[in-house]
Amino acid sequence: MKKRCFWSTNDPLYISYHDNEWGKPVYDDETLFEFLVLESFQAGLSWITILKKRENFRAAFDQFDYRKIAAYDANKMEELRLNEGIVRNRLKIKAAVVNAQLFMEIQKEFGSFSTYVWSYVQDRPIVNHFSDRSEVPATTPISDALSKDLKRRGFKFVGSTIIYAFMQATGMVNDHTTDCFCH
Template sequence: MEKQKCAWCKGDALYEQYHDSEWGVPVKDDATLFEFLVLETFQAGLSWITILRKRENFREAFDSFDYRKIAHYNQDKIDSLLQDAGIVRNKLKVQAAVTNAQRFMEVQEEFGSFSKYIWGFVDGKPIKNKVENYKEAPSTTAESDALSKDLKKRGFKFVGSTVMYAYMQAVGMVNDHEVDCFRNEEI
């Protein structure tokens, strides 16, 4: 018998694989947290599946999401990224990836890790919502508002509350798996 899954992922093998193995799983590793930060900021205004389908292209174009390298991208590298048809070629988002890498390292320096900083917005443990239908899940919360505001104050770009809530869902700061989804209790 097939396991019950969140309705949003059904029918697309890539979406289902992402749902089953990654979405909502608590991430404490700074490198992975940065990868999702890049992907979520590029997702702003687009569908997540669009970004997911380009994920490996992003990984290749952005040096495996190595924030230490990205923080030092020069104009030639930025220009080459803007010519890369495998990614979303948005000048402001590409520039934001560089800026966010720089700010990311500043946060690491201040807090010891980005993970320690970001998980502080949920007191170190995932918020478990009781979502019956994914369409009823919030798009922002007080926590995503606070995170967005603090990141913006620190100079991060493309980190509005809606983007940050999607980020929080992706990295497991929030468990918004539908209540009858098999992953709801597993995570």
């Protein structure tokens, strides 16, 4: 049996996410936006809750097409708030719309959102060598700086803890513990 990180449960969805996505570098703006939205919705909830609703999120949010999401109006946001297949938090739904608009502003400024976020790690993943869960941080100075800049630009639900989780999910940081086969 493969040894996995401490947080990976026996749930097949979690195992697949751990083995095939978490910590793998993502440079595609569409996928980066998906993770930004999902991480913001995860705030205060477990990641498995979000994973179980991921396909519902994709359907509800036009496959995370940030161009479409940026144009959502009050009626569409209310439709989302009533959608039992997703997390129905009004503030998080509004944040997804605002963040989509600002996401495109960053693309205009930097050429891509990927260029912007990856610059915070000098365009290559930070590979940590943690052997125990107690060593894995919830935030770092880099997540603090990225969070601060996103907030300055008007992004919502992008605190340092959310941003560090985003960095882990998109492979900007590889926090697979040293006993994990993915390290």
